[in-house]
Amino acid sequence: MSTTDATPVLELRSVSTHYGPIQVLRDVDVAIYPGEIVCLLGGNASGKTTTLKTILGYVKPSSGSVHLEGQRISGLPTTEVVERGISMVPENRRLFKRMTVRENLEIGAYLRSDRDAVEDDYERVFELFPRVKERLHQRAGTLSGGEQQMVAVGRALMARPSVLLMDEPSMGLAPVLVQQNFDIIQQINQAGTTVFVVEQNANMALSIADRGYVLQTGRIVLSDHSDALLSNPEMQRAYLGQID
Amino acid sequence: MAQATTTARRRTRRLNPIDAFLWLIRIVAVVVILVGLTNSLTSGRLSAQQWRDLMVFGVSQGSVYALIALGYTLVYGVLKFINFAHGEVFMSSTMIGFFAADALARSGMWNDQPIVSLFIVLIVCMLTSTLVAITLERVAYRPLRGSPRLVPLITSIGASFFLQYTFAGLFGVGTRSWPQVEILQGSWQFLGFRIVRTQAVVILAALAMMALLYVFVERTRTGRAMRAVAEDQETAALMGIDVNRTIVVVFGVGGAMAGVAGFLWGLAFQTVFFFTGFLPGIKAFTAAVLGGIGNIAGAMVGGISLGIFEQVGPSAVLAGLGVEGFNQLKDVVAFTALVLVLIFRPSGILGERLSEERA
Ligand SMILES: Nc1ncnc2c1ncn2[C@@H]1O[C@H](COP(=O)(O)OP(=O)(O)OP(=O)(O)O)[C@@H](O)[C@H]1O
Ligand SMILES: [Mg+2]
Numbered sequence: 001m002s003t004t005d006a007t008p009v010l011e012l013r014s015v016s017t018h019y020g021p022i023q024v025l026r027d028v029d030v031a032i033y034p035g036e037i038v039c040l041l042g043g044n045a046s047g048k049t050t051t052l053k054t055i056l057g058y059v060k061p062s063s064g065s066v067h068l069e070g071q072r073i074s075g076l077p078t079t080e081v082v083e084r085g086i087s088m089v090p091e092n093r094r095l096f097k098r099m100t101v102r103e104n105l106e107i108g109a110y111l112r113s114d115r116d117a118v119e120d121d122y123e124r125v126f127e128l129f130p131r132v133k134e135r136l137h138q139r140a141g142t143l144s145g146g147e148q149q150m151v152a153v154g155r156a157l158m159a160r161p162s163v164l165l166m167d168e169p170s171m172g173l174a175p176v177l178v179q180q181n182f183d184i185i186q187q188i189n190q191a192g193t194t195v196f197v198v199e200q201n202a203n204m205a206l207s208i209a210d211r212g213y214v215l216q217t218g219r220i221v222l223s224d225h226s227d228a229l230l231s232n233p234e235m236q237r238a239y240l241g242q243i244d
Numbered sequence: 245m246a247q248a249t250t251t252a253r254r255r256t257r258r259l260n261p262i263d264a265f266l267w268l269i270r271i272v273a274v275v276v277i278l279v280g281l282t283n284s285l286t287s288g289r290l291s292a293q294q295w296r297d298l299m300v301f302g303v304s305q306g307s308v309y310a311l312i313a314l315g316y317t318l319v320y321g322v323l324k325f326i327n328f329a330h331g332e333v334f335m336s337s338t339m340i341g342f343f344a345a346d347a348l349a350r351s352g353m354w355n356d357q358p359i360v361s362l363f364i365v366l367i368v369c370m371l372t373s374t375l376v377a378i379t380l381e382r383v384a385y386r387p388l389r390g391s392p393r394l395v396p397l398i399t400s401i402g403a404s405f406f407l408q409y410t411f412a413g414l415f416g417v418g419t420r421s422w423p424q425v426e427i428l429q430g431s432w433q434f435l436g437f438r439i440v441r442t443q444a445v446v447i448l449a450a451l452a453m454m455a456l457l458y459v460f461v462e463r464t465r466t467g468r469a470m471r472a473v474a475e476d477q478e479t480a481a482l483m484g485i486d487v488n489r490t491i492v493v494v495f496g497v498g499g500a501m502a503g504v505a506g507f508l509w510g511l512a513f514q515t516v517f518f519f520t521g522f523l524p525g526i527k528a529f530t531a532a533v534l535g536g537i538g539n540i541a542g543a544m545v546g547g548i549s550l551g552i553f554e555q556v557g558p559s560a561v562l563a564g565l566g567v568e569g570f571n572q573l574k575d576v577v578a579f580t581a582l583v584l585v586l587i588f589r590p591s592g593i594l595g596e597r598l599s600e601e602r603a
Contacts, residue, residue, distance in 0.1 A: 053482075056482060058478075058481055058482055065436075069582070077486070078481055078482065078484060079484050079485070079486045081481065082484030084486065087483075087484075088482055088483075090479055090482055094476060094478075094479040096471070096472050096475050096476060096479070096480075097475070098470070098475055099328060099471060100474070103468055103471075106465070106468060107468060107469070107472050107483050107485070108483065110465065110468075110469065110484055110485055111484045159483075159484065183359070201286070238584075
């Protein structure tokens with residue numbers, strides 16, 4: 001996939017983010033092009049989740065800017081960012097456990113008024129996850145981990161995003177489920193959604209991603225095509241070796 | 245191995261002196277209540293009709309508590325703090341409702357067009373308390389979002405005094421009296437027993453409001469957003485829900501319910517002054533805790549139970565125990581009921597076990 005000829009769908013331009021006095025992101029530059037799967041790799045507390053929250057406008061960057069299809073979205077409230085087409089599968093899934101599966105999906109479509117298209121999207125989610133349809137009226141808190149992951153992805157898809165953000169989708173899942181999960185991500189991507197996935201499981205993420213960025217204590221230290229990253233000796237030592 | 249440790253833990257728990265003490269209290273409580281009940285019921289001091297009247301009165305009183313309790317519980321569910329100024333939100337509606345009703349009575353419309361008048365006054369009551377509740381949120385609580393929970397709690401006590409004395413300052417400290425509604429004088433026969441009309445109206449209106457609220461929370465998009473914000477504010481925000489707006493809705497809905505309570509209070513009890521919100525406020529808070537704070541159905545059940553306990557309890561239990569002046573002790577009964585329920589079920593009648601809260 002060519003990455004140079006189009007304008008990025010999502011772009012972070014030298015973004016810095018602070019929590020109070022503590023700086024978490026330092027001049028982060030990321031550009032994601034239409035149709036890509038891009039991953040953001042990094043160890044604990046490197047600022048991966050903060051990057052996603054900054055994109056969504058849940059935390060405001062202290063300098064730099066975020067752009068969606070060329071338009072500046074940093075500074076907008078999260079509601080508006082979601083409305084413009086970015087949705088997220090949060091770390092640890094974070095379903096509304098006391099609500100039913102159906103209600104969780106409805107929350108995903110909370111900002112939408114195009115009722116017919118929403119109905120189509122339910123069908124799309126059920127096609128992707130037949131299990132979800134069977135559990136529609138069950139409380140989300142009673143689902144298994146794998147099922148919860150499906151609902152969390154379904155909930156994000158119900159917003160009909162042009163860019164889907166995923167925060168460590170493999171966390172806490174059995175290896176078989178991790179594989180399934182990444183297959184699903186590819187399927188979603190092939191159906192036309194750009195995916196930005198945050199992972200600690202570098203091997204797995206790079207196996208499906210077109211490109212990857214490596215974040216270290218809030219700074220991008222490496223970025224390249226997946227193949228190049230996979231064979232990069234520095235990567236091998238720092239991230240790939242320790243996984244398997 | 246794991247089995248062994250759990251049984252061991254269970255065994256040490258059974259020996260725990262605090263648990264033993266709690267069980268002692270529970271047993272004593274049950275025995276005392278049973279003795280009181282048997283004595284009262286066998287003495288034949290009250291007729292069946294009188295018991296029924298007490299019950300109905302308890303239910304109508306309890307319906308008003310329940311409507312106010314909903315405001316405590318809705319706010320607690322979302323922000324995890326008790327808005328102690330909520331009693332004054334209720335008082336503000338009865339007070340302003342009084343002026344509307346009084347004006348209508350002076351113009352003669354109150355008795356010529358009772359249904360229209362009642363409707364107008366109801367709207368005035370609801371608007372007043374909704375406005376007061378939303379303003380409180382905006383001015384007193386929103387700036388404190390994110391500070392330790394004790395801070396908004398104490399602020400709410402301050403806000404409560406502020407509202408009381410603002411109303412005392414604006415309208416004086418004297419008692420005012422809602423005009424009587426002629427069509428609601430007397431009583432109706434219902435399934436063979438007599439029910440005072442105002443009480444019937446109070447009960448029916450309160451039940452209707454609770455049903456409406458239930459549908460709103462369970463079936464509408466905004467209701468769903470409320471539940472999402474209550475369960476997990478951060479995730480709700482990340483899904484695009486406007487958390488601030490949703491919190492305003494929560495205060496507004498709680499206020500509207502208190503407005504209906506204020507309206508019904510005016511019809512049933514008539515008198516209002518700047519301190520009218522205090523006791524019903526505390527009772528409604530008690531009812532919310534009794535039912536399980538944060539739980540909407542719990543607020544309804546808690547309110548109505550509390551109303552019944554305090555009306556029936558003195559005659560049913562205290563009289564049988566030979567307590568003098570039992571008729572003056574309904575507040576004592578109400579708060580004792582709270583303590584007893586919490587001894588048996590620390591999380592309230594319908595409250596979830598605390599360990600389930602954050603699974
Ligand atoms: N709300 C907050 N207030 C203050 N500091 C925060 C806040 N959220 C995150 N941090 C800090 O920012 C740093 C980066 O956190 P972040 O959650 O972005 O890391 P992460 O890369 O997602 O880590 P993990 O892999 O553990 O999920 C951490 O040191 C964290 O303690
Ligand atoms: Mg994280």
